[in-house]
Amino acid sequence: MAYWLMKSEPDVYGIADLERDRTELWDGVRNYQARNFLTSMALGDRAFFYHSNTKPPGVVGLMEIVAINVVDPTQFDPSSQYYDPKSSLDSPRWHTVTVGYLETFAQVVTLDQLKETFIPDELWVVRRGNRLSVMPIDDAIAEKLLQMAQTSRV
DNA sequence: GCCAACGTTGGC
DNA sequence: GCCAACGTTGGC
Numbered sequence: 001m002a003y004w005l006m007k008s009e010p011d012v013y014g015i016a017d018l019e020r021d022r023t024e025l026w027d028g029v030r031n032y033q034a035r036n037f038l039t040s041m042a043l044g045d046r047a048f049f050y051h052s053n054t055k056p057p058g059v060v061g062l063m064e065i066v067a068i069n070v071v072d073p074t075q076f077d078p079s080s081q082y083y084d085p086k087s088s089l090d091s092p093r094w095h096t097v098t099v100g101y102l103e104t105f106a107q108v109v110t111l112d113q114l115k116e117t118f119i120p121d122e123l124w125v126v127r128r129g130n131r132l133s134v135m136p137i138d139d140a141i142a143e144k145l146l147q148m149a150q151t152s153r154v
Numbered sequence: 155g156c157c158a159a160c161g162t163t164g165g166c
Numbered sequence: 167g168c169c170a171a172c173g174t175t176g177g178c
Contacts, residue, residue, distance in 0.1 A: 009176090031161075053176055111177080129159035131175050 003142035004037065004047040005125060006063070006099070007133040015049050015061040015104050023066055023100045027074045028082045030094065034134040038096050041065050047099060048137065048145065050125060051108070058110035059145065067098035105149040113148065 006026065008014065018024055029035055041047075045065040051057055072094040074082035087093040111126070120127040123145075124135045137145070 007176090033161095055178095057177070129176090131160060133175085 002042065002045045003137040003139060004041065004045060004065075005050050005059070005123075005135050005137055006047045007050045007052045007125075009053040010051045010060075011054070014051060015101075018049065018061075018063065018099065018101045019104060021101075023098055025067075025070060025072075025098050026096045027072045029072070029096055029133060030082060030084070031133065034132055035094060035096075037134045037136060039069060041068055041097050043068055046102070046142070048142075052133075056108060056110040056112065058108040058112075058114065059105070059149065060108050061104040062102040062146075062149075063099040064102050065097050066100040070096050070098055072096045107149075109145065109148050114145075117144070117148065 010016075013024070026038070029038060043065060047063045047065060048059045049061045049063055051060050071092045072082070074080040075084040075087040075092060075094045076089065077083055078085075082094075084093060114123060115126045118126055118141065122141050123137065124130055124132060
């Protein structure tokens with residue numbers, strides 16, 4: 001079982017939305033590096049939910065990968081902001097996963113905390129100027145992160 | 155709201 | 167294939 005980190009803006013889709021919906025197709029990723037990580041995910045992998053573009057940014061909960069190699073339907077929808085005219089039904093460009101809700105942490109593990117604890121090579125989200133929205137996390141780092149999420153409870 | 159970082163596009 | 171211009175991300 002591998003660990004990942006996936007970013008979303010809570011104004012667009014946050015952990016509370018996923019808690020309500022229980023599962024969600026993670027659509028709209030249009031970056032090849034991020035897509036390649038999505039397509040290398042396996043059923044049962046865990047992913048940390050990261051809230052970006054909010055105050056404070058940070059890791060807010062945990063998800064499970066419940067479906068893999070899902071074709072992102074928004075690439076074929078001209079009315080979608082994620083429409084990709086260069087993609088075709090024969091050979092879709094964009095594959096993704098469906099995530100399932102597992103847990104909302106009692107407190108956000110903030111980006112500030114993450115920067116204090118991890119170096120950029122350990123956790124890419126603390127890299128300066130990092131814009132990648134899907135990234136792998138080593139087991140040891142993931143376990144440390146889970147401990148932080150537990151101990152941050154009041 | 156600003157702007158640094160960075161990925162993508164397109165002219166050449 | 168280079169690289170300037172442009173658009174987007176995302177922290178601050």
